[in-house]
Amino acid sequence: MASVDPIFAQWLQDDGLWQTNVDAALTARWGAKAVTAERMTALATQAGAGAELARRAAFFSVPLAVDEHLLAGAWSGFVGQIITITAAQLGYAAGADVFVVEVDDNRATGLSRVTVLRRMA
Numbered sequence: 001m002a003s004v005d006p007i008f009a010q011w012l013q014d015d016g017l018w019q020t021n022v023d024a025a026l027t028a029r030w031g032a033k034a035v036t037a038e039r040m041t042a043l044a045t046q047a048g049a050g051a052e053l054a055r056r057a058a059f060f061s062v063p064l065a066v067d068e069h070l071l072a073g074a075w076s077g078f079v080g081q082i083i084t085i086t087a088a089q090l091g092y093a094a095g096a097d098v099f100v101v102e103v104d105d106n107r108a109t110g111l112s113r114v115t116v117l118r119r120m121a
Contacts, residue, residue, distance in 0.1 A: 023057050056082070059099060064117040067098070075112040076103045085116070 027034045059082060067090055078100045086095040098116035105112045 023061070026057075026061065059097065059119065063120040064099075065120055066101075067116050067118050069114045069116065071112050071114050072110060073112060074105045074107065075100065075114050076105050078114075079103055083116075 023034070069085060069087070071085075079102065080100065082097055082099050084095050084097050085092050087093070096118055098118045100114060100116050102115040103112055
């Protein structure tokens with residue numbers, strides 16, 4: 001019978017992998033008040049987790065606007081994720097990446113009120 005390395009076995013049993021990202025420019029600008037991104041991830045590699053954290057840090061590095069959309073379907077599964085919305089209103093014609101902060105799914109109408117953060121830059 002083949003044996004499994006105990007460290008590898010523990011890694012396989014873990015809920016996910018933790019990755020921490022510190023932005024040097026933001027730390028220089030804000031000092032101790034700078035946000036450090038830390039997230040549990042199911043991504044397979046540390047490099048993949050680091051790339052995802054860098055993408056999220058770049059999204060939050062500029063001022064954000066709060067927008068609300070009425071979208072078809074159920075969107076509650078997207079809270080905490082970045083999605084792309086393309087719409088004729090509010091400057092979304094070319095498509096805009098937004099961070100979903102709140103969703104109110106109305107299954108009776110098939111519509112959801114989705115509150116998002118959008119980059120101002």
